[in-house]
Amino acid sequence: MIRSLIKHEFKLTLTSKKNLLFASLLGILLIIYAFVLIDHDTHPESFDPEAKQFELNEIEAQQETRRQTGNTGIGGMSGPVHNNMAYYINTHQKQMRAFENDNFRRYTVHRLDYLTTSGRTEYVGGDLFMESPIPGKDQQHLYDKTLLRLQSYLNQDHTINYSMLTENTALQQLQKLLSNSFVYIIIFIFIFISSDALTRDKHHKTLLQGFPTSWYLMLNVKSFISYAYALLLTLGLIGLGLVLISSLYGFGHLDMQIPIKVNFEMLGIEHYEMISISELLLKSSILLIIITLIFNRLNMWLSLVSRNVGIVLFVSTFFLISEIIYSSRTTRELFGIELQYFPQTYFDVGQSITFEKNFLINVDNINFQQGITVLLITLFIIEILFFLTSKWITRQKFFQT
Amino acid sequence: MYWKYTLFELKLLISNKKHLLIGLLLLLFFPLLFIQQTNETHITVKEQKEAEKEVVDSAIYQMEAIQDSSPEFQAMHENLLQQLSTLNMQIYYINENRELFIEEGYRLHDLRLEAHEQGNTGIPEDNIYPKEKVESDLDMLSYLDQHNLPIETNPNTTSQFLVTSVDMISGLLLLTIVLISGSEILTMERRHETVMSGIPITFFKKMIVKVKIHFLYIMTTLVLGLCIGGWLANNQVGFGSFQQPITIYQNGDMTIVPVSQYLTYMFLAIIVTTLLILILSVLLNLLFNNAFVNLIAGLGIFLIPMLLTPALEYVPFLRPFTYVDMSKVLSGELAETLNQPGLDYGYAMIWLTVLAVVTLIVIYINQKLNFYSLKQLFRIEAKN
Numbered sequence: 110m111i112r113s114l115i116k117h118e119f120k121l122t123l124t125s126k127k128n129l130l131f132a133s134l135l136g137i138l139l140i141i142y143a144f145v146l147i148d149h150d151t152h153p154e155s156f157d158p159e160a161k162q163f164e165l166n167e168i169e170a171q172q173e174t175r176r177q178t179g180n181t182g183i184g185g186m187s188g189p190v191h192n193n194m195a196y197y198i199n200t201h202q203k204q205m206r207a208f209e210n211d212n213f214r215r216y217t218v219h220r221l222d223y224l225t226t227s228g229r230t231e232y233v234g235g236d237l238f239m240e241s242p243i244p245g246k247d248q249q250h251l252y253d254k255t256l257l258r259l260q261s262y263l264n265q266d267h268t269i270n271y272s273m274l275t276e277n278t279a280l281q282q283l284q285k286l287l288s289n290s291f292v293y294i295i296i297f298i299f300i301f302i303s304s305d306a307l308t309r310d311k312h313h314k315t316l317l318q319g320f321p322t323s324w325y326l327m328l329n330v331k332s333f334i335s336y337a338y339a340l341l342l343t344l345g346l347i348g349l350g351l352v353l354i355s356s357l358y359g360f361g362h363l364d365m366q367i368p369i370k371v372n373f374e375m376l377g378i379e380h381y382e383m384i385s386i387s388e389l390l391l392k393s394s395i396l397l398i399i400i401t402l403i404f405n406r407l408n409m410w411l412s413l414v415s416r417n418v419g420i421v422l423f424v425s426t427f428f429l430i431s432e433i434i435y436s437s438r439t440t441r442e443l444f445g446i447e448l449q450y451f452p453q454t455y456f457d458v459g460q461s462i463t464f465e466k467n468f469l470i471n472v473d474n475i476n477f478q479q480g481i482t483v484l485l486i487t488l489f490i491i492e493i494l495f496f497l498t499s500k501w502i503t504r505q506k507f508f509q510t
Numbered sequence: 511m512y513w514k515y516t517l518f519e520l521k522l523l524i525s526n527k528k529h530l531l532i533g534l535l536l537l538l539f540f541p542l543l544f545i546q547q548t549n550e551t552h553i554t555v556k557e558q559k560e561a562e563k564e565v566v567d568s569a570i571y572q573m574e575a576i577q578d579s580s581p582e583f584q585a586m587h588e589n590l591l592q593q594l595s596t597l598n599m600q601i602y603y604i605n606e607n608r609e610l611f612i613e614e615g616y617r618l619h620d621l622r623l624e625a626h627e628q629g630n631t632g633i634p635e636d637n638i639y640p641k642e643k644v645e646s647d648l649d650m651l652s653y654l655d656q657h658n659l660p661i662e663t664n665p666n667t668t669s670q671f672l673v674t675s676v677d678m679i680s681g682l683l684l685l686t687i688v689l690i691s692g693s694e695i696l697t698m699e700r701r702h703e704t705v706m707s708g709i710p711i712t713f714f715k716k717m718i719v720k721v722k723i724h725f726l727y728i729m730t731t732l733v734l735g736l737c738i739g740g741w742l743a744n745n746q747v748g749f750g751s752f753q754q755p756i757t758i759y760q761n762g763d764m765t766i767v768p769v770s771q772y773l774t775y776m777f778l779a780i781i782v783t784t785l786l787i788l789i790l791s792v793l794l795n796l797l798f799n800n801a802f803v804n805l806i807a808g809l810g811i812f813l814i815p816m817l818l819t820p821a822l823e824y825v826p827f828l829r830p831f832t833y834v835d836m837s838k839v840l841s842g843e844l845a846e847t848l849n850q851p852g853l854d855y856g857y858a859m860i861w862l863t864v865l866a867v868v869t870l871i872v873i874y875i876n877q878k879l880n881f882y883s884l885k886q887l888f889r890i891e892a893k894n
Contacts, residue, residue: 127806134806137810145817145820417527419690423531423535434542440549
């Protein structure tokens with residue numbers, strides 16, 4: 110009996126116009142992202158040999174004037190300008206040659222050497238993060254992370270390529286998706302698919318009203334089917350994205366290292382630790398599974414109570430994006446309670462695992478374990494609420510209005 | 511009959527919970543936006559002047575390293591030193607003396623113009639102050655001077671907050687809200703066909719009534735929401751002035767207009783966009799007859815060209831769909847990214863109207879085809 114219910118529900122979900130269209134829209138957006146948007150994205154590590162050659166020629170001309178006028182010594186305020194510039198030209202010529210020969214290990218060695226000796230100004234003090242209220246701190250953070258990232262490539266034996274340096278390989282793009290607010294799209298897929306799992310039966314009253322299973326079991330089957338469908342869709346989209354981006358920019362390696370800042374009080378390279386990309390993926394999939402379960406059950410509960418797709422979608426989406434309303438770099442409490450106790454803090458999955466959230470708001474208590482605890486408690490509360498409501502709003506009550 | 515039908519449609523709209531939610535969303539959006547805006551940091555005039563000063567500073571530093579003794583070079587060096595001095599004086603006068611700040615501003619403009627006339631000899635490429643900006647700065651300064659307005663404005667006063675609000679709501683957000691609102695615009699016709707087709711009103715008149723009712727409902731809640739947001743800003747920060755200047759892109763260059771005119775422009779754009787999306791909803795409902803398809807297909811039509819903006823140079827026929835983001839059209843950002851200098855407010859509005867008219871024509875043709883029922887005609891032909 111249950112098997113035929115599952116079959117019926119799955120067919121309904123699979124052939125639903127709404128789900129098919131949503132999936133194809135996401136597919137189109139993904140293709141646009143892979144083929145157009147990545148290409149137009151600028152990364153601070155991107156390298157343009159022609160522009161660099163032009164710049165080097167200009168500096169070389171200045172060097173010539175310095176030599177002619179005899180200004181090759183140490184200036185009072187500016188230091189050994191001629192010497193510094195000679196180093197600049199030398200290291201960049203090496204980088205350029207390595208770049209042309211596709212020898213990216215050598216390129217990375219010289220790039221890293223330049224960044225540690227005098228290239229800090231490319232990150233710190235420039236116009237990166239100008240929108241942020243604390244640009245200096247963010248610039249230093251990005252600079253430290255870049256140094257550690259490049260060094261970790263050199264420590265490993267994999268071949269280094271240009272798309273690895275500019276974080277364009279498939280795995281790095283997946284990491285980027287998990288580490289910013291675009292991860293909300295993944296959660297929204299689950300909200301959207303499960304939003305009408307129950308309410309679509311409103312117009313087919315006779316079909317399910319006489320079905321000889323308990324009401325709670327039937328609700329669970331519906332919830333399970335919509336969850337499975339959304340999971341398949343998400344995995345399919347991620348798979349498609351990985352294949353597309355891999356074919357354009359390469360796949361990357363599962364043991365690539367990501368720097369995470371463990372000490373929130375101090376800035377500097379020694380306060381970082383490294384985790385591998387596979388660890389990040391594993392931890393974020395655990396968090397994502399719990400979060401999506403929360404939304405799936407929340408949607409079922411809302412459908413039971415309101416019987417209206419619009420309300421379900423609206424309330425769930427509002428809960429999903431509620432952090433945007435109050436979040437700022439100085440908000441550490443909401444209604445006098447610390448942010449670590451709110452489930453929506455952990456919806457930015459990647460940021461809470463890599464302690465990025467701690468860095469942003471200067472706290473040290475948002476982490477993976479705390480996230481699991483808070484999210485599981487939320488899931489438990491919603492589960493109990495759902496069970497009680499299903500006893501209160503019975504099948505007869507639900508289909509009557 | 512017409513009036514009775516209008517009342518009937520109004521009742522349908524009010525009895526739908528979805529519209530209640532949209533109304534609530536529009537009412538709540540602006541107060542929440544205000545709370546979010548007060549958490550944001552904004553660049554003050556002082557910070558802006560400090561940034562300008564740093565650019566001049568670095569130019570002087572780099573010029574001194576070159577040590578050229580030609581008279582043009584020396585004149586330019588002297589000019590930059592003067593600019594630095596006026597910028598310092600401006601920073602000093604910001605909160606002290608409005609008249610002197612403006613006077614120094616005029617001097618700065620003259621110096622910058624002079625530098626451009628002499629060809630910016632020796633100034634590094636990155637440190638040249640752009641000529642268009644020199645002119646728009648002068649416009650802004652003389653506007654402030656003539657209308658007796660303060661230099662520094664709080665970005666959260668009612669007038670400035672309304673500008674942020676309309677910028678925020680126009681574009682994708684308005685699109686989504688209107689699409690959700692119009693997603694079931696023809697559902698009643700399909701579900702109770704025998705009753706609805708008996709009403710002695712033509713399809714087009716029915717459509718006009720439906721679009722009118724939806725439009726009026728959205729506009730009323732939107733204006734009410736804006737009023738609540740504005741009232742909150744007035745209570746918390748202050749009223750501000752609707753005479754404040756704001757730069758918009760028009761006829762190929764930047765022009766200064768008062769905030770009131772900007773708001774009028776944006777509001778007209780919101781009206782045209784809402785009408786366009788409602789008419790499009792009617793078409794999508796005719797073709798697919800599904801609330802979710804309406805939302806997703808409608809979003810897809812506008813979202814895909816918007817995402818493709820950096821590559822739209824090669825696909826010109828998709829451009830008009832990006833014009834719904836009117837705040838980007840007014841700021842000139844879209845004209846720059848699309849590399850289309852003629853794209854200003856009037857041009858975009860004409861295109862949006864054209865799109866609406868085209869959609870109407872498609873609906874008309876669709877109705878005519880349904881009336882003659884071509885499918886059936888062909889089937890009979892094939893049988894014979």
